[in-house]
Amino acid sequence: AGLVIEISGKLFVSASSLGYITKENYKSIAEKIYSLYGVKIDSNYLVTKAPVCRTDVCEDVVIKDNPLLYISELRQILKRITYKYNIHMYKDCPYKKGFTVIPNKHIPEVNGLVIEKKTLSSKTRLSVYIKGAEIKKAKHREYRKHISDELYKQTQQTIRFELELKKFKDIRKHFGINSKSAPVIQDLFECQNSIIADVMSKMIN
Numbered sequence: 001a002g003l004v005i006e007i008s009g010k011l012f013v014s015a016s017s018l019g020y021i022t023k024e025n026y027k028s029i030a031e032k033i034y035s036l037y038g039v040k041i042d043s044n045y046l047v048t049k050a051p052v053c054r055t056d057v058c059e060d061v062v063i064k065d066n067p068l069l070y071i072s073e074l075r076q077i078l079k080r081i082t083y084k085y086n087i088h089m090y091k092d093c094p095y096k097k098g099f100t101v102i103p104n105k106h107i108p109e110v111n112g113l114v115i116e117k118k119t120l121s122s123k124t125r126l127s128v129y130i131k132g133a134e135i136k137k138a139k140h141r142e143y144r145k146h147i148s149d150e151l152y153k154q155t156q157q158t159i160r161f162e163l164e165l166k167k168f169k170d171i172r173k174h175f176g177i178n179s180k181s182a183p184v185i186q187d188l189f190e191c192q193n194s195i196i197a198d199v200m201s202k203m204i205n
Contacts, residue, residue, distance in 0.1 A: 004053065011036065015148040018131070018155070020058065023189045051182035055171060057163040059196040060131060067130050067159050074128060075113050082203055088114045090129045115203070125164045126199060132156035161196045174199070 011032045013019030021029065030043035063070055078087055090112025112129025132155035135144055144152060165171045171183045175191040 005041075005050075007033075009058070010143055013143060013146045015146070016151060018060070018147065018151070026185055026189055029185075047185040049184060051168075052171060052185060052188065053168075054164070054166045055188065057165070057174070057195045059161045059194070061159045061161070062154060063157050063159055067157055070159060071113060071128060071130070078113075078115065078203065084117055085115050085203065086118055090114050090127050124166065124170050126196075126203075127160075127162045127164070129160055129162075130156070131158040131160045134160075161200075163196060163199055 007021070007029060008019070009021045010019040011029065012021065012025055025032075027043065027047055030041040030046050033039055033041055075087060078085065091114075112127060112133070115126040115128070117124065132152070134140070135152075135155060147155075163174070165174060168182050171177070171188075172179070174195050175183065175188055176193065177183050177187050177191075179187075
């Protein structure tokens with residue numbers, strides 16, 4: 001039996017940042033875990049040997065106007081031009097502030113979009129939602145204490161694009177990893193492409 005660790009970008013949250021794992025900080029994940037929780041992890045093993053079983057790729061876009069209009073328009077565009085994906089309301093936001101694109105599952109109407117391929121074997125989904133609507137939930141109360149009032153206000157205008165990859169083959173495909181072995185954290189940060197842009201382009205072309 002092995003140990004599964006879920007690592008969130010929220011490790012690196014600060015007054016001026018929502019918290020992301022990036023090329024600049026991924027090698028300090030183990031150090032950050034130790035400083036926050038007192039748990040020692042071999043940093044070299046974590047980033048070069050431990051398999052990545054699933055990962056989320058996020059991109060935030062700050063909108064000057066009402067972000068709800070952009071989400072609503074994007075949903076309508078996707079519904080008109082694609083037949084390969086199902087689009088559902090995103091369940092982790094208030095009403096109509098995001099969506100997810102996913103395969104053949106019913107998700108009650110809420111505040112974003114979820115986009116998934118219309119195949120039961122697909123484990124990849126793209127969610128698009130207003131970040132500020134998501135972090136208003138009670139479970140994020142402690143997290144909100146770490147960001148400034150100015151940044152919290154900005155999240156109300158921030159649309160997050162979040163791609164969930166849950167299979168080794170999907171992670172390798174989207175990150176351009178040629179090896180057939182299980183991907184590791186270091187592999188993810190050797191990718192030079194904008195993965196979200198690539199996924200959106202393939203959806204609409």
